Amino acid sequence: MMLFSRNNNKLAPGIEEKIKKYRRMGCTVPTRKMIKNEEQIAGIRESSKINTGVLDHVAQHIKAGMSTEDVNTLVHEYTLAHGAIPAPLNYEGFPKSVCVSINEEVCHGIPSKDVILRDGDIVNVDVSTIYNGYFSDASRMFLIGDVSPERRRLVDVTRECLELGIEAARPWGFLGDIGEAIQEYAESNGYSVVREFCGHGVGIEFHERPEVEHVGRRGTGMLLVPGMIFTIEPMINMGKPGIFIDEENGWTVITEDEKPSAQWENTILITEAGVERLTW
């Protein structure tokens, strides 16, 4: 008799026991909802493929002279054409289908026909997709035309921060392993890490627990267990870490010192063997 359907969240017995062992040792362990089953993982993987397709589509077309509204159109139309929904649209009142954040904008830039991409800009395009009810989330930086070596280094180091964060993630490790890897590399390059915004669980909802901080100490924070899916999305500032939120639109996050900021984001799955990267 089938006692459990394929989409129940019953864990393999070995995993259940291991979590209990860590809990008895005093570790913070994930809740059942944070551990996805095979059916959910398959759904989030499909959503992630479309999300990657959207970013590839943006990469092929983004250029100087285009407005950020044009980027929104690229994202919106490609997403709908693939049977998916842009997750940002109407999310907590966000008015557009994608976040586009230029130079000193840290994140949550709102596309507008009045904002034109110019030679030398560094631009974050943050794409989140709902497909068949499953969420995925990733962002990349794009260089517009001839970008200064100073800005290019910020973009490169931030990408390396994401890579180091992904490399630090492993089953039966801790969230602090990821945070320390990112913080150590960003700060040793003379940059600072934004504290107010974090990575997050993703898949069944847009933003789930846990919060994935981009600073921390190895061996601290929540235990990482196979089946967890979350984003890593470091926001790295060229200058000081302080930020403020644009009062006019209530969304756009900007560096306090108005120096440039960069961000790269991926959605990852913790597996029994290591990490599966779901987005690119």
Ligand code: MF3
């Ligand atoms: N995509 C962002 C993230 O990485 C969230 C944007 S919320 C929105 O978590 F409403 F601004 F889209």
Ligand code: CO
């Ligand atoms: Co995110």
